[in-house]
Amino acid sequence: MRMLFATTALVAASAAGAAQAQDADLALLKAQIQALQARIDVLERQAPVPTAPQPVSAPVAAAAPVIQTPPRKAAAEPIRWENAPRFTDPWGATFKLRGRILLDAVDATARRDGLADYHARQLKARQLFLGVEGQNGRWGYRLEGGAVSGGAWGWDDAIIDYRLDKQTSLLVGNQKAASLEGLTSFKSITFMERGAYGDVIDAGYVLALQAVRTGTNWSLWAALQGDNVNRTDAVGGYAPNQAVERMGATVRATWSPRLSPDDRLHLGVWARRRDRGGETGFTYSAAANTAFRPQASSGATLFSTGAVGDGDTTLGLEAAFVHRALSLQGEAARIRVDRVGTDVSPALGGPNFDIVTGYASASWFATGEMRPYNPNGSFGRIRVAHPLDRGGFGALEFAARYDYADFSDMGANGVATLAAQTGLATAGTYKAVTLGANWYPYAYVRLSGNLTRARIDNRPIAGAELDAEVTIAQARLQLEF
Structure with missing residues (x-):
């Protein structure tokens, strides 16, 4: 052509x-x-190249599809501000610095029967913490530690998290597994301290393997637990050749229906079994709403059994109800203590006994905020509706709590004299009322004040009865990022 x-x-x-x-x-x-x-x-x-028509063949079985990994979506926000920058790479991996500063002023007075009155005033850093957190695919991590009450550096969160799916996670590390108040972050609890209940159940950080599954209104927990990651090598508590670390197991279940946009109910139950191994026995004690305990015989620590627990079984109940700005919360626990034998320690040994402890609290936001609830059965950081930088007043909260603990079921043994059984003199009952106020100018800043009045009734031992009335006034400035 x-x-x-x-x-x-x-x-x-x-x-x-x-x-x-x-x-x-x-x-x-x-x-x-x-x-x-x-x-x-x-x-x-x-011009297109002409091709010969293809013959129509009979249908054959479809070949197995070739599975290809879809390209990962690039991050929409490489840097996101969450009171500290959260960095995200093009494939979705994240990294964020975190930390907190809690500065306290505490004044404690104890009027004690049979002993001189006790007075202490402290200006200390309750917590100075730094940490990191991040996510890379299914793997996540959180590492945070610092100095507590002027002590040496130690770790709180030290967790590796593997997500099986959107609802299920496996976690290994220093972590908690029990109690509504215990699992709510220390930065987000209503009062400055968790009170006698938190002290007595001793459900703090331990090295554990844990599985957590959450639904829209429920959660299930199961954990195998050892000792705190900050502990040095176990040494024989009562026998030098028994350097066996304590072990335990905890299960927890929660149900939290959303009754309406303004109403949330939380119900929970948990159980734990522990054995001391070769370590010193478990100690059950409580302080009058302060972490500062400068003397072993101070008014803050006149309530203790001593290291009497060879093992224990704890059953705990949780309940909370939130209606708009009003929040009601309470927990109770019964601890069955398997006491060390008198052959192990004549001063601490004796018959098994029960401990009962609990609290009930209420809080109300005068500025209308509602406590945020987490799917895992805990409360989160307050969302300030009208912060200062937007022309508002911040969030203002008022609260009250009643604490109770009873060690009086602990009995004497027939081996040592009553005076030699040191824990008996301070194994009585504890009752306290705490009033609190919190002001949140921003979501990450908080000013708190607590006033606690506690009454400790102990049994008479050898003609002396170490009863006490304790008054604690506390103030705190808290900032986190």
């Missing part, structure tokens, strides 16, 4: 040249022929 067009055009050009014999016309016609040939070349290159 190309040669046909070219030949036809050339014949037409020759005829025109012979007829007119003008060089100018011939040159113009040649230029037109060259343009036409260039156009033909372009059209031929763009």
